Amino acid sequence: METQSRLALIARLEAAIHECLKDHVPAEEPLAILDFPDIRNCGDSAIWLGEMAYLAARHGKRPAYVSRLDDFSARQLERAMPSGPIFIHGGGNFGDIWGAHQDFRERVLELFPDRPVVQLPQSIHYQSPERIEQSARAIGRHRNFTLLVRDEESKAFADRNFDCAIKLCPDMAFAIGPVEPAEPTLPVLAMLRVDREKAGDADLSAWPDLPVEDWITESPRSVQASKAFGAASALLSLKPAELRLAKLDAAAHNRFRRGIKQISRGRTIVTDRLHVHICSLLIGRPHAVLDNSYGKVRRFMAAFSGGTDLSYQAKSLGDGIAWARQVAGDIAGKAAA
Template sequence: MPAESNLDVIARLRGVIHDCLKDYISDDEPLAILDFPDIRNCGDSAIWLGEMAYLQNRYGKRPAYVSRIDDFSPEDLERVMPTGPIFIHGGGNFGDIWGAHQDFRERVLERFPERQVIQFPQSIHYKSKERVEQSARAIGRHKNFVLLVRDEESREFAQKHFDCQVRLCPDMAFCIGALQPAASEFPVLAMLRADLEKAGDADLSAYPDIPMEDWTTESARRVRVSKAFGAASALVALKPAEIRLRKLDAAAHNRFRRGITQIARGRAIVTDRLHVHICSLLLGRPHAVLDNSYGKVRRFMAAFSGGTDLSYKAASLDDGIAWARHQASVGAAA
């Protein structure tokens, strides 16, 4: 079977996403999205912007209510939209590695037992049997929870342990669409995790010419949001919910731009981050893929995005660097 181009992958996965979500969104009913990713990880901002792009491009709508974990108000949500589905932001935090997100998810299920709650696509990983059982109880009590997952292993786990509807769905970042990259600065960039999901301690001492980075942090200066409002804000009064959404969108756009600028500096990339893989596909950049601590990246590629010549499943860091160097030299010659 011939390899897909990155544009073919993007188009195919956007179609699969719509097939998964069309049953839960209507033109005339409001919706909420909770757990905005107010963190430095640019991949989470890519997911958020994909969620926004999907709603805008398919339905011409924006969520009626959004929140982060720490400023969520059930009372405000009910006041703004007494009816309609509640979506929870997608990503890789379903389980007990990132416990705050799972705790929040289960509080939402407990607080809104009569509302449909849809989890945007997630990867699932638990270390504790007791924590699995706690999640299963929260989901079982709710009865109207829809869990979208990003890989077959997560689907099998959820179908075994949770009493809810489970569907396999690609990552929402593909709804951003293809991106135009800037010119690269050096042949190979290693983008490797430095957090709880890293698989080991990468050693690039034998490759002094290759920068090793993780997502960079934003400056201490707060994100300017004035441009996000546009000239129209001077003419019309914005509702508080719309003001909040525009502020959060501005932060997500700022982080995403920073991340894309960062990874586009490499003509070829080596990574163990799922969203460096996804963003490299959006950019059309060759990249060698390692894995995170529990197999999330390879699981996603097996389900959805592994059929392109732009990505290479590296057997080791050395293998990935050798492949990336070859791709960078081919690109330079072209």
């Protein structure tokens, strides 16, 4: 995929994000974003930074209130913004795989029945019919809920089950824009999930020399230091909400930089993580893509990001590794010529 085509794809998806969100961000009112991802997964931090980048670039705004799952306060939100919409962080936790996030989402709908609530782009997956019914009741009771989804299957599911406004929208990480990578040090790097969304236990014995990693390992000391630096940069502000946002933003930047540095080491990449795919597009690195446990990666690529020369939808792990090795060899050969 030529650089210009990659840049065009990123620009097109950012424009599509704006089309979905432009009418939901009021010029004169404050807004909140809830469920900050204070977790090790670099992909969730990429989504958060895309959300911040979109608000700043398109609307010149910063949220008046942000929270994590465990420090949310309805009273503090009301105090920080007596009016205005509430946004919920995007990702892949709409459903019952990651139940705490769904419980929180439905609690927000119950607490703020008269506020506009916008769910930023999500992939949907449920295993329990009872949990679908519970979510449908919570959504149906709310007067002004907008659900943005990242793939056609999620939209079809939401159309069948939920009584709310539903839109198809790209992942918010594309609002970050192109990212400059570091120089590669490995021909092929495998970035494979080790959590509950992994597609299965991969047998890697046939490739003993292949570096296999995930990007959910981090240094707590580094995260705490980044939060402290963020807090120090906001000390001139007397508003607790701005101090909190500066700390959380700094943590997200720290995680995102770590993730970009990690995947940049591969001249080519093999992955089953959606945001390794998205970040590989942002840095312009060829990569073979496997699906996660429930089709999230395949579904997103079908809706928005498939069909480029930079990404190859592998039929199996072996197929993906063979493709990545071939491409890495071709790149090295051209560089040596």
